[in-house]
Amino acid sequence: MARWEAGARERLVVAAVDLFIEQGYDETTVAQISERAGVTKSTFFRHFPDKRELLVAGQETLSALLASGITSAPADASPLEAVAAGLAMASSEMGPTNRDLGPRLQAAVAASTELQERDALKSVGMAAAMATALVARGVPSTAAQLASEMGVLAFKQGYARWSAAAAAASPPATSASPADDDEGLAPHALAALADLRAAAAALG
Incomplete structure (x- = not known):
């Protein structure tokens, strides 16, 4: 071979x-x-x-990590707590290359209708993987779908915050800079999920 x-x-x-x-x-x-x-x-x-x-490179792995994190969450975890576990597991596999690629990828997607369609399909795949894992835990389908959509949005918002934080670092991040040794994507994704959870609660 x-x-x-x-x-x-x-x-x-x-x-x-x-x-x-x-x-x-x-x-x-x-x-x-x-x-x-x-x-x-x-x-x-x-x-x-x-x-x-190319745009959906790693989607299957990412979806599998999100689902695995949800599956391994404690039995008494709420649906959103299980989603948080999925986000943490998936985030652990995202390194500096993923972070630095974010703004450029976003610019490429914004300029192409076809890439926007592929990006939408990627989000659908992530949400489906999380929803399936939640339903397997006994979460009702509607609640599972809602929690999974919040998980996708939290992942995207966290990714954007992570990339923005690196871009704002001074001096600019390089392979040898301290920015590569930060806490990674997880804190940003989990903070985004907490914000979404608070926003949902405020809806009444």
Whole structure:
């Protein structure tokens, strides 16, 4: 079996996002992405069926982590407490590369209708995974769906806060800077979930 280049998947995602921003999604080809990432086209197709799938890279893993965290939450945990456990587990796998890619990815998505559609599908997949895990814990379907949607929103808001905090750091974050050694995504995602929970309670 041929050996895949170390880090090829991550390099392809970063290269694609940068090219989408620089010249647009429609104008970017698989060949250009592969060249920017320093890999062959055959390596690209080992990781992704087409350039559309780059946006949802890692979605299955992320959804599985969210579901696993919910499943492993204490038996007496409320639905939102279980969602918090899912967010904590998923956040533990998000590193500086994920954080730094956030603003660029957001810019690429904003400029492309097709990428916006793929991003929406990613959110649907995350919510479905969490809802299924909650229902398996005995949470009623409607409550499970509501809690999972709050979880997706908390993840997105936390990710945005995490990226913004790194971007605002002075001096700018580098691979050797203290910003790479911060507490990670989890505190931001959990704080966002707490804010959403308070906002929901205030609705009456």
